Amino acid sequence: MNVTSSKLGKLELAAAPFASGGAGEVYRATDSSGAIYCVKILTKQKPGEIEKIKHMAENPPTNLKGGWGTLCWPFDLVKKYGTTKPVGYVMPMALADSVELSNLTNIRWPGKSLPPLAAKLDRTSPNGLTARMLIACNISAAVDRIHQLGCVFVDLKPQNILVSPRGHISLVDLDSLQIVSGREIFRGPLGSPEYMPSESYKMDFNQGPKIEPSWDLFSLAVIHYEILLGIHPFTASPRPSIIGCETIEDAIRFKMYVHGNNRSNLEVIPAPHSSINVIPSELAALFKRAFDAASPSLRPTAKEWGEAIHNAARGGAPVLSKAVFSVPPPVVLRRRVQPSAPPTLPSPATPRQSNSTWTPSPTRPSSPSPAPQPAKKSDEMPPGCWIFIIVGLIWLFVAMKK
Template sequence: MSKQLKLNTGVQITIADTPFASGAEGDLFDVMAPIAFLHAVVKVYKAAKQTPERQQKITYLVNHPPAGLVQQGVHNSVCWMTHIVYEQDQFVGFVMPKVAGVSLELLCQSRLKHPVLNDPVWQRFALTAPEGLQLRLKLCFNIAVALQHIHAQGCYTLVDMKPDNIIVQANGLVSIIDIDSIAVIDTAKNNNYPAIVITPEYAPPEYYRSIDLTHINHSWDNFSVAIIFYRLLCGIHPFMGTCHPPYDNHSETAQFIQDGLLPHGNSAQYFSVIPPPHNRFNQLDKGLQKLFLHCFDQGHLYPIFRPNVENWCVVLQKIMLNMSSPSIQIAKSYVSFNGYTNTAWTAPVQPIAHANKNVLKIIYSLTMLFMCFILVLAIISAIITINKNSVTQIIVAKPQIPYVALTHITQPAPVVTKKAINENEIHNCLVSGNCTNP
C-alpha cells in the first residue's frame, strides 16, 4: 500500500509501499505521484535518525544549494536535496533527484568483472580497451567539475567521498550522491554540521591524528578525490603493496595511508613488492604524475600541497584536447567556473551490433583481401595502358626539330632543277649529231 507524505512546500506526494534500496541510515522510495515528482526519490530516515539536529542540517542544505547542479535541464551532477519530507507533521527525510547508472566502484577495478559491465558500451571503459584510458580521464574531469560546484559554495566539504557515492552513466556523465553526510562549516551564519560518515580508505592522514573533525576543509576532499582518480587510471588503490621492515606487518589500506607509504616518490624505497597495476602510473602523462605525487607524497604531512579540483581540471583538459578520438566529444553540460564554461566530456553511446566477434573479424579480413586484389588488378591495367601509349608515340611521332637561334640560320643555296627531255629531242640529236647539253 502506498504512503502519503507532505513536503515543506505543502505539496502532497505518494511514495511506493516498499523501498528499492536500503542503508544503515534510511530507505529510498520511488515517488508515484504527482507527475512533477516522478523523476525524484525520497529518503526516509530510520526512526532513530529523525532527530532535530538532522532536520536542521537538511533544512540548511535545501535552502543553500550550490549553483550549476543541473545541466541541460535533465542531468544532475550532484544529487542535492530539493525538499524536506514530513509524515503527520513529523520530519522523516528529504526529496532528491533520481539518477540512472552504475556505481563508479565497478569501474575502479583492474578488470571489469561485474555482470552489468558485460555490455559493450561499458567494456569501452576497460583499461585494456583502445579508448579505455581516454574515457577514464574524462570521468576524472567530470568528477572534478561536479566537486568544484560543491566547493565553490565555500562552506561544504563532502568528507565521505568515495566511488560508491558516485554514479556514472555509459556516456561518461557522473552524479555525486549521499549528500546528506556532507560537512557544513558556515561561520558567517554560525551553522556548523559535522560529517556523519567517514570511510578510512579514502580519508587523509590527518584523520588518524585525532584532529577536530568539526573543522574539516577542502584539502580533505582533495586527498579523497586523488585516490579515486588513481584507482580509475591505474585500477588499484594508491596505498597498496608489501613493504620492508618496519612496515612489513602492514596489511590494511588505512595503515599505508597513515604512514604515507606510496609505491612512488620518496616512499618507494620501502616497498619489497609492488603490485603490477601500479606500473600504469609510469605510463600516465607527466602532469598527472606530478599531481599525484604532490597529493600523496608532499601532501601527506602538508595538506597545502594537495592539488585542488581546479588544478586537476587544468591538466586533464590539456591532455584531452590533445586527443583526437572521434567517439569522445565535448558536451555543453556544466555551468562555468574559472574558465570551464559549460563543459563536460562525454562518450556518446553508439548502436552496437551484438554479432559474433570472430565472424566479424573473418568478414573484415576477406573484405580487405578482396579490396587488395582489386587494387592490384587496377595497377596492372594502368601499367599495360601506359606501355601501349608509349610504343604508339615512338612509331608515329614526327622527328622534333631542335630549337636554333635565328642568328645561326644561313640562306639556303638555290635549288637547281633539270629541264625535262622528251624522246623526239633525243632522236633528232642522235640523227643530226648536233647535240648540246640540256
C-alpha cells in the same frame, strides 16, 4: 509507504529501496502528476542532521547542473503520511541509466553481463583510457563546484558518484556535506577509511575545527588513481620490518604511497601500479603531490585536476598493457573500519637491526675417503669341494677292495 513534502505534496514510495547504507534507505518516489523523485529515509538519525537538511532545503545554491552532470541537492524534508516528524528528505533523481562509479574503479567490471559502457571504458582499448579521463574530469568539475559553495563533501567515495552512459556524473548523498553558516558548522559524518587522508586520524570530528577542502582533495586523488589504474594507490605489501601496517588505512596514515618517498619500505607492489609510467607524467606528478605532500594544503585542487586531465585526454591517452589488466591484483592489505595503533616504520636509511648476532662456526675439514681395499681371501673351503672329496674317497675304497 507514503510520505509528504511541503513542496510536492504526497509521494508514493516504491515497495523496496533501490539502495541502502548505514545512514538510510533510498527509494524511488512518484508524485500525483507522475513525476519521479528520489527519497532517502534516514533510519539512524544523528543529532543535528534534520536541522542541516532543513538548512540545505531552505538555501539551495544556483547552478546545481553543468556540462559535467548534476548535484542531487536535498530540496525538502519528508514526513510519514499523517505524521509531523521528519523522517528523511527528497532530492532529484540521478541521471538516467547511471551506474555506481565503483564499477569503474576495479581491474575488471564486476559481473558477467556487461553494459555497453564497460566496453567504452576498457583500459586496454585505444579510446578506453581517454573516456575514463573525461569521466574523471567531470568528477573534478563537480567537486570544484562543491568547494565553490564553501562546502566539503567529507565522505567522497565511488559509491556516492553515479556515471551516466554518456559519462556525465551525479553526486548523491549530499547530506554528508560539511556546511558552514555564519558561526555554525553543520558537520558531515565520518568518511570511509580508505578515502580519508592521513591527518584525519588526529582529528576530533565532533569538537575540532572545521574540515578543510584538502580532505576532499585526497579522496578525489584516490578516486582518480582507481579510475585510471584500477587499484588503490596504497595497496602493497610492506617489508617484514614494518610493524603495524596491516591495512590500507594504516598505509594511508603512514604515507606509504607506492610511488612515494616510502617506496623502499614496500616489498611487493602489484603489477597494475606499473602503469603510472604509461599515463602522462603531469598526472603522475599530481598523484605524488596529493599523496606525498608535506602539507595537506599543497594537494592539487579539483580545478587543477580537471585542467590537467582534460589536457591529457585531448592529447590522446595511452593504451595500457593488457598483461597488467588481465588478472586482478593480489589482496595484500585488508580493509578495516577502525584503524589500530600507528604503525612503526624504521628509517629507510637505517638497516634493520637484530637482537642476536650470528657467528659462523670454524670450517671442519672433511676426512679423506679411505682407499679401496682388496677383498680378503677366505680360509674356509667352499661348500661344493666336499662333494668331490667324498666321491674320491668312495672310489678309492672300492678300488682297494678289488
